[in-house]
Amino acid sequence: MADLAQPAIALRAIEKWYGTRDAPVHALAPTDLEVPEREFLVLLGPSGCGKTTMLRMIGGLIEPTAGELLIEGRGLWKAGQRQGEALSELGMVFQDANLFPWLTIEDNIALPLELKGWPRARRLARAHELMRLTGIAGFERRWPRELSGGMRQRAAIARALSYDPRILLMDEPFGALDAMTREAMNLELQRIWMETRKTVVLVTHSIAEAVFLADRIVLLSPRPGRVDMILPVPFPRPRAPDLQSTPEFQEIVRRLRRRLSEIS
Amino acid sequence: MPDTAAPPVAAAPPASLTRRRLTKDSALPWITTPIVLAALVAVWEFYVVQFRVSPLIMPRPGAVWQAWVEMLQSPRAWHHTWMTVYATLTGFAYAVVIGVGLGVIIARVRWLEMTLNPFIVATQVIPKVALVPLFVLWFGFGITSKVIVAAVLAFFPILTNTAIGVKSVDEGHRDVMLSLNATRWQVFRRLELPSALPFILTGFEIGIVLAIIGAIVGEYLGGNAGLGHLLIARLNAFETADMFAVLIHMSILGFLFYFSIGALRKILVPWHASARLKV
Ligand SMILES: Nc1ncnc2c1ncn2[C@@H]1O[C@H](COP(=O)(O)OP(=O)(O)OP(=O)(O)O)[C@@H](O)[C@H]1O
Numbered sequence A: 001m002a003d004l005a006q007p008a009i010a011l012r013a014i015e016k017w018y019g020t021r022d023a024p025v026h027a028l029a030p031t032d033l034e035v036p037e038r039e040f041l042v043l044l045g046p047s048g049c050g051k052t053t054m055l056r057m058i059g060g061l062i063e064p065t066a067g068e069l070l071i072e073g074r075g076l077w078k079a080g081q082r083q084g085e086a087l088s089e090l091g092m093v094f095q096d097a098n099l100f101p102w103l104t105i106e107d108n109i110a111l112p113l114e115l116k117g118w119p120r121a122r123r124l125a126r127a128h129e130l131m132r133l134t135g136i137a138g139f140e141r142r143w144p145r146e147l148s149g150g151m152r153q154r155a156a157i158a159r160a161l162s163y164d165p166r167i168l169l170m171d172e173p174f175g176a177l178d179a180m181t182r183e184a185m186n187l188e189l190q191r192i193w194m195e196t197r198k199t200v201v202l203v204t205h206s207i208a209e210a211v212f213l214a215d216r217i218v219l220l221s222p223r224p225g226r227v228d229m230i231l232p233v234p235f236p237r238p239r240a241p242d243l244q245s246t247p248e249f250q251e252i253v254r255r256l257r258r259r260l261s262e263i264s
Numbered sequence B: 001m002p003d004t005a006a007p008p009v010a011a012a013p014p015a016s017l018t019r020r021r022l023t024k025d026s027a028l029p030w031i032t033t034p035i036v037l038a039a040l041v042a043v044w045e046f047y048v049v050q051f052r053v054s055p056l057i058m059p060r061p062g063a064v065w066q067a068w069v070e071m072l073q074s075p076r077a078w079h080h081t082w083m084t085v086y087a088t089l090t091g092f093a094y095a096v097v098i099g100v101g102l103g104v105i106i107a108r109v110r111w112l113e114m115t116l117n118p119f120i121v122a123t124q125v126i127p128k129v130a131l132v133p134l135f136v137l138w139f140g141f142g143i144t145s146k147v148i149v150a151a152v153l154a155f156f157p158i159l160t161n162t163a164i165g166v167k168s169v170d171e172g173h174r175d176v177m178l179s180l181n182a183t184r185w186q187v188f189r190r191l192e193l194p195s196a197l198p199f200i201l202t203g204f205e206i207g208i209v210l211a212i213i214g215a216i217v218g219e220y221l222g223g224n225a226g227l228g229h230l231l232i233a234r235l236n237a238f239e240t241a242d243m244f245a246v247l248i249h250m251s252i253l254g255f256l257f258y259f260s261i262g263a264l265r266k267i268l269v270p271w272h273a274s275a276r277l278k279v
């Protein structure tokens, strides 16, 4: 069982510099941040403030220049090597679903389990279970190109959940979807999160999306990227779409918008 | 507001979607090809008869047809056919193994690509057909020299297409494998290979046609077997109709090889747009 006192994710003085052809870019100033178990944390900020950088570091896709990253209490990097146990607690969802076009939907979702050596019958059973959870049952044998953008993104979420990581990392997962689908997907995500009791870190550009989904919002400011403020969002769960028209909701949105225009 | 809601829709897909769509576009070539062929043969016949062309220069279609039918009944001719098929397929197989293997390695190892590139390009710009006599000198008049010519010709398009295919792997897909902590082998087997397969098959398509050309040119220049040899022998005997028959035979063989790769494409990469092309 997860130790609730220990944060799911801990950033200790995490810093990132990118080497480029001219001057190095300071993408993220030394940052401390803890994400408690089962929290829904949203990273919000103007373009180029380092949201993706931070998320990709947490996901083990890029190595921090300095600092220490703990996933469920375990170091993610040791001597420049990513650590398998920490990685297996992380599931990533990208802006593009990134499904493999040569695999059917069920095989895409089962891919992580295939890499782990699960037998086919067992991993497909698991994939079907996740397709029910994410609401795409019935599309098992389709090719990814035969699905709508929203359905592809559901499949990507199912794939990230397949090996039951405790943490789900999402970089603008619905950024490419239209406003209506996006709102529906946010409701679905909230439901999936409540059913699976994962820790979620989600990156978004949308203030309303952030306020609707988050337990806490981390606002980042640019050049170099750093935490500007952390805002708890107290609304009870499950949250309904109507919440967005309440004065309390509007007030938080307004505050964030004002601050965003000051820092960008 | 029930009065503004849209009425329920009777849901029956149009028949054109439920029936297998063989009827429309894919059937067209089966009708047009014979018509165009017949027209060409008619022009040919008309030309030969009208201008009284010597059968030594240009036999009549009927004579060629007859020569071909006779050829189909001759075990000697089938032996020659088999020799050409063997040289083509063996050479192609070598080209596949070396081309795909080297292509994959080159795409992943930058310094090796830089080192080998000048030599690979050199093997291309040298007119290889001009080297065929040299291969005959080195490897004799037997089948080996034909296999090697076929392999050398087919190798390059397979190599380049494989390398391009592996290099064009989507960055987002690589991120997925990276986040899943996939091993190098898994990245190759589950991502790079399937992703490059449509490119590799394009290399095969070009390669198989070059392989048969290589085999036939090899047979022109040396030995006493194969359709290339048969063609030259008929030419030297002034059996022009027979020569045309061999030509037809070769073309059919080329078509068969080419379409086999097309079939392979439908089996191996049904997900890719190229598998739905009508060629
Ligand atoms: N691979 C890279 N090489 C060099 N600089 C980079 C690289 N990736 C990001 N940067 C720089 O780091 C900074 C932060 O980028 P990042 O992608 O993390 O921002 P972001 O908050 O995700 O932006 P957006 O909202 O537009 O997605 C930017 O100034 C960007 O130009």
Ligand SMILES: [Mg+2]
Binding pocket: A051, A052, A053
């Ligand atoms: Mg980003």
